[in-house]
Amino acid sequence: MATPFFKSLGQAIRAKGHTVHRVRFCGGDRLFSIGQSGWHFSGTPEQLPQWLNVRHLEHRFTDVVLFGDTRPLHAQAIPMLKSLGVRIHVFEEGYLRPNWITLEQGGVNGYSSLMGQSATFWANPLLPVMEHAHIPGRKTLGIRGFYDISYHLANTLMKPWFRPYRSHRPHNALREYLGWIGRMPHVKLRLERQANRRIEQLITKHQPYYLFPLQLDSDAQIRVHSGFGSIAESIHTVLHSFAIHAPSESLLVIKNHPLDTGILKHHKTVYHLARQLGIHQRVLYLEAGNLPRLLMNTRGTVLVNSTTGTSALFHGSPTIALGKAIFDLPGLTFQQGLDRFWTEGQKPDRELFLRFRHTLIRQAQIAGDFYTRTGIRQAVQGSLKAMQIEALPVPQAPAPAPARVLSPPLVVEPLATGPAYGGKLPAAANGYLYKKT
Template identity: 25%
Template sequence: MNKENRNIIGGRQIEINGSVLLLIGPIGTFFSRLSKFLKSKNINTYKILFPYKEYGFKKNQIIKFNEEMNSFKLFLLKVIEEKKIRHIFMYGDVIIPHQIAIETCIALRKKGYEIDTEIFELGYLRPNYVTLEKNGVNFKSNIPRDKKFYEKLEKVKVIPKAKYNIGLRVRKLWKGITFIHHAFTNYQITEYDHKLQPKPIYLYYQLLGFIRKYIYMIEEYKIKKNIGKRKNFFLVVLQVSKDSQIVEGSDFNNIENFIKYVIASFKKANIKDCQLVIKHHPRDRGYNNYKKLINTEIKNNQLKERIIYIHDLKIASLLRNKKCKGSIMINSSVGIQSLFHNVPVKVFGKAIYDIDGLTDKKNLEEFLQKPSPPNQELFKKYFNYILQTTQINGNFDGYFPFDHVFNIVN
C-alpha cells in the first residue's frame, strides 16, 4: 500500500478476477484513468464507445456501438461472450444502455454466469466521497432500510472523518471539452431530459448559471447574512429539475409541485416566529428560477416575510445554525448531512436513509409543528455501514485510491 493509501478512511473494496468492460463514465477522464490502472495490473480492459466521445482509450480497447438502443442487448451479450467479461463498470443507472446492462447481467447470473455490474455515482457522504455499488444506486440502491438491521450492528463510538486529497483538479478542463462534444451529439441514451444527455441549449444554461452565481451573490448577501439571526427556520432543499430522483424516485414529478406542497403545509402548520428557507440546487442554477412561483405562493398563502428563497450558501452552515429546526427534501444527500448535524429530517421519495429512528415519519404538517430528532447511536451505525460498503474516499477529478479499492486477482 502506497503512502497516500494509508490516509484512506475505510470504504468499498472489490476483487477484480477477470476482464473488465467499461460503459459510459462520468464526464471527464476518470474512466480512462481507471482503464490505465487496470491495464497496468494486466487486466484485460475494454471500452464500449458510443457516439458520445470519451477520451484517453487505446484503439485495441475500444469497441464501437453506433446503433439504436433496441439492438444493444444482443451486442452486449456478444461482447461479454467474446471478451470473457467478468466485471462491467458504469456511471449511474439511469441511462438506457446501463439499464440494459444491469438487467442483462441479472439474467445471466440466474443462468450461472459470473458477471458483476458495478455502478459509480456521486458520494452519498459529502464531500470527499464517491459511491460504488452493485446493480443500483440512489433510490435503486440495495442498502438495507430496516431499522433492526442497523440495531444489530456493533456500536460506533466516533464517525470517521474523510481525508481530502485534491489531486490534479486540472482534469476538470476535460469535463468542459467532453460536455461540449456531448451537447452537439444527437444520440438518444435517456428516456427523458437528463444532464447525462446534454443538448446545445445546455451550454447556454451553463453559462447563465455561471453569471447568475455572481448576481445572486450580490442580491442575496444581506438575506443570507440574517438567516437564523432572530427566527427559527426549516430548510427546504430543492433537487435538480427532471432528475431521476424526482421523475422516478418520488410522487411529485416536478419541483414546482413539491414547492407548492411544502408552502401549503407550512401555512396549515401555523408556526409562530418561524421561516421557510428554500435553497435552490447549485447545478440547476442556470436552468430554472422558482422566484415567480414562490412569490405567487407567498401571496396566495399570506406568508409575507415568512419564506426566504436563496441560491448559493453552504448547507453545513445552515445545518449548524441552532435556529435550524429541521430539513425537508426529496431523496437528497443533504438528508445524511442533516442527520450528521442532528437536525430532524422529513424526506419524500425513496431515500436510502428513510429509516425509522433516523427520519421523521409524521406527515409534513405535523413534522413542522413537532419535528423529531434522529437517534444518533443508530445514525452512527448507519453512517459507518454505508461508508464501509458503498463509499470511496476520493473524487472523480482529483485523487482516487485505485490501489486501495481494487484488489487484483490474476
C-alpha cells in the same frame, strides 16, 4: 461520464492482468477513452441488450462497471446482464460529501441493496474507517466544468458516428451552458454575499425557520426514486403543507441547488405560489448561501432525497425525506408525514447516525473523487479493493525438457535373397521384425 476516472480504473485493472473493453456510446466517451481498446455502440437503447449478449457469447466478460443505473442505456442493459450472471458495479457521487464516491454492486440510491435494511443492520459496532482520506476543501467546480464542456464538444464533433445517442439530461448542453453563463456570475459576485448576510440576520434574530434545499430537476433521485415528476411538484407539495400546518411565526427558507442552470426559474414558481397561498412574507428564496450555517440553526430540514440529508443529520437537524433515501430510517428521519413534521419533528439519534455513517462508509463509500488527480488516484485504489480485483498469477516458464539419451543404433544384417515384401530379418528379442521394401 465526463471524467478521466474510468480510464484510470481500466488501466489499473488491465495492469493486474485482466482484459478490459470500454463501451463507447458517444463522442465524449471516445474522448475520455483515447488509447484504450473499446467497443463502439451506435444503436438505440432497445438494441443494447442483444448487442451486449452477442459480445458476452464471444468474450465471456464477468463484470460491468458503469456510472449511475437509471440512464436509459444502463436501464436497458442491467436486467439482461444480471440474468447472465454478470456482476454489475455501479458508481455514483458520494452519499457522503465531500471526499467520497459511491460504489455498490447491483445498484445505487433507490436500487441499492442497502435500502430497507433494518435498524439492527445499521447499528453495527463502530469499526475503524478511513476518514478525510485526501486534502479536504478541494475545489472541483472549475475542473468539472472543463471536463463537461470537453465531453459535450466531443459529442457534437463526433455526432455522425453516434447518431442514435441521446443524453439522459432534459436540456441540450448549449442551453444548459447559456443558463450557467447567465446565472453563475450573479451568484458569485452578488447573490452569494446577499444570501450569507440574510442567513446571519435570521440566526442573530433567532428567527425560527425550516430549510428546503432543492435538487436538480434532471436528478434521477427526483424522476425515478420519488413520487414527484419535477422539482416544481415538490415545491407545490411543501408550500401547501407549510401554509396550513407550520407554526405561524416560522419561515420557510428555500435554497436552490448550486449547479442549477436557472432555465426553469424556480424562484418565480416559489414566489407565485407563495402569493397565492398568502405566505409570501414567510417564504425566503436563496440562490446561494452557507449550507452548514443553515443546517446548524434550522428548526427542521425538508427534502426529497438529496444527499444534503446526511449533512442535515450530521448537524443534528430534524429531517424528513419525501422520496426514497438511504438515510430515511426510524430514529434518523421523521416517519409520520410532512403535515405533522412541522410541529412534531425530532432531532436524529446521534449514536445511531454515527453507526449509520460508519456502516455506510464500509459498505458503499470509497475515499476520493472523480475529478482531481489526487482524488482519482485514491478512488481507483479503493475501487480495486472494493471490487476485489486481484492480480492474475504470472504464468511460469515451462520446465526445461530432460536431456535426451540416444540408444545405440540397431545393427541390421543385410537381407538374404528372398521375396521383395516381408523378407525375414534376423531374429529379434520379441520375435521377428519385418520391413516393407
